[in-house]
Amino acid sequence: MLLFPPYRFGNPAAMVGGGVSGAFDALSTGIFAAISSRLLFSAFAASKPIRMRVQPGSTEADIPFASDYSDVDSTARTALLGSSDGCIVTAYDQTGLGSRDYTQGTAANQPSVKTTSLYTINGKQAFKGSVGSTSVQLATAGSVAHGIGTGDFLVSTIINRAADSVAPPLWAIGSTGFQVIGYARGFPFSSPAIYIGGTYNHFPASNAPLTVGANYVLTFTRESGTLKCYINGTLHGTTYANSTNITSDRLVLLGERTGSTWGGPDTVLEHVMATSVTNRAAIIASQMTYAGL
Amino acid sequence: MNYFYPATSQPAGKAVSEIMWQLCLPASERQGEVTNRAFGVIVGANNQTYVCMSDTFQGVLHPDADSAQMVAMLQPLENAGHLPAGTVADLVAWINATRALPTPAERTFTLWDKFPDYFKGLSLTELPSEASPASPLLAPPR
Numbered sequence: 134m135l136l137f138p139p140y141r142f143g144n145p146a147a148m149v150g151g152g153v154s155g156a157f158d159a160l161s162t163g164i165f166a167a168i169s170s171r172l173l174f175s176a177f178a179a180s181k182p183i184r185m186r187v188q189p190g191s192t193e194a195d196i197p198f199a200s201d202y203s204d205v206d207s208t209a210r211t212a213l214l215g216s217s218d219g220c221i222v223t224a225y226d227q228t229g230l231g232s233r234d235y236t237q238g239t240a241a242n243q244p245s246v247k248t249t250s251l252y253t254i255n256g257k258q259a260f261k262g263s264v265g266s267t268s269v270q271l272a273t274a275g276s277v278a279h280g281i282g283t284g285d286f287l288v289s290t291i292i293n294r295a296a297d298s299v300a301p302p303l304w305a306i307g308s309t310g311f312q313v314i315g316y317a318r319g320f321p322f323s324s325p326a327i328y329i330g331g332t333y334n335h336f337p338a339s340n341a342p343l344t345v346g347a348n349y350v351l352t353f354t355r356e357s358g359t360l361k362c363y364i365n366g367t368l369h370g371t372t373y374a375n376s377t378n379i380t381s382d383r384l385v386l387l388g389e390r391t392g393s394t395w396g397g398p399d400t401v402l403e404h405v406m407a408t409s410v411t412n413r414a415a416i417i418a419s420q421m422t423y424a425g426l
Numbered sequence: 427m428n429y430f431y432p433a434t435s436q437p438a439g440k441a442v443s444e445i446m447w448q449l450c451l452p453a454s455e456r457q458g459e460v461t462n463r464a465f466g467v468i469v470g471a472n473n474q475t476y477v478c479m480s481d482t483f484q485g486v487l488h489p490d491a492d493s494a495q496m497v498a499m500l501q502p503l504e505n506a507g508h509l510p511a512g513t514v515a516d517l518v519a520w521i522n523a524t525r526a527l528p529t530p531a532e533r534t535f536t537l538w539d540k541f542p543d544y545f546k547g548l549s550l551t552e553l554p555s556e557a558s559p560a561s562p563l564l565a566p567p568r
Binding site: 184186188189190191192193222223236238239240241242243 | 443447450451458459460461462463464465466467478479480483484485486488530534
């Protein structure tokens with residue numbers, strides 16, 4: 134059994150005295166953007182994690198956390214969506230570091246939270262693909278001065294691999310490119326890949342380690358100049374050293390594409406980015422617990 | 427299926443997308459809603475702007491949907507002979523009739539279906555090779 138420092142690995146919970154704890158309260162080193170259906174930082178407890186829109190329709194609303202902060206509130210969600218489908222308009226950044234919310238203002242590009250039934254991972258509100266686009270993106274309104282430079286970074290996402298024949302989720306910060314895509318398989322890539330400063334770095338150790346329908350914590354890092362990929366905390370592959378200076382908008386993780394554009398219907402539950410790998414094991418452990426792994 | 431409509435410019439492409447969404451939520455009716463366009467707009471490596479349109483994406487026509495902006499965009503094209511005579515009038519008649527229906531279900535429509543045939547005919551089912559990479563976000567090298 135792997136042992137990790139005594140961080141809170143599971144869901145956030147009420148604390149004695151009436152306060153709440155966030156799942157990442159002890160893991161904040163270097164984190165510069167984090168979104169989830171659960172509470173990650175206690176300071177965000179009074180805020181709402183996700184904004185949804187009825188599809189088809191134009192009504193939007195921010196959905197609060199459930200009372201135990203382990204998911205979004207199902208009553209509020211039902212009040213908005215009723216029997217209709219739903220999309221995610223904004224996943225609010227929980228770090229409190231600035232305007233780093235992930236928003237998609239184009240209706241057809243908004244990922245789905247519900248199509249007939251809810252998209253969930255381990256019973257928690259997740260989202261996937263979009264209702265009618267080849268380019269699914271949630272992006273911040275502007276560039277983020279994340280300060281990665283040539284240093285370490287971490288990008289870790291809880292995903293469910295929906296199918297092999299479709300593209301993975303697509304994430305972006307900035308208008309030109311901080312993207313995180315869960316996993317790449319098939320044309321044009323047969324392995325996870327990370328794009329930095331115009332270079333595509335492939336992880337050669339794989340061809341199909343992800344099982345369709347299973348949940349995973351997929352993590353990409355740069356540690357002392359070397360790019361690494363972890364699947365459920367196990368080192369999956371290491372590429373050649375890459376110390377490209379990431380000034381802004383210059384880190385992109387790539388996946389399979391559908392037709393001419395990127396995006397796709399893998400399901401995403403939680404996503405965190407950091408300029409430090411200090412808490413890599415603990416972040417992954419917490420995410421694995423949240424994913425039911 | 428997804429279609430790529432080649433707009434004359436990026437502002438024009440965004441205007442098409444915004445006008446289509448305004449049928450679902452007029453700007454005058456917005457109360458903090460974030461969604462402001464129906465379809466994505468990309469610029470290819472060939473500097474051509476494309477509106478990325480799904481032929482299954484549905485919206486709900488707003489009871490206060492105003493056809494004025496759509497008319498302003500389409501009427502000159504009809505006057506120039508690009509659109510068959512009566513195209514704009516037919517769309518306005520559909521908007522006026524449909525927006526009066528009482529339930530959202532009755533006002534639900536597929537946006538692509540209301541896209542004039544002339545524009546449908548210009549739309550592509552795949553981006554041409556010279557359009558890729560559209561941007562670092564959209565089209566890494568093969």
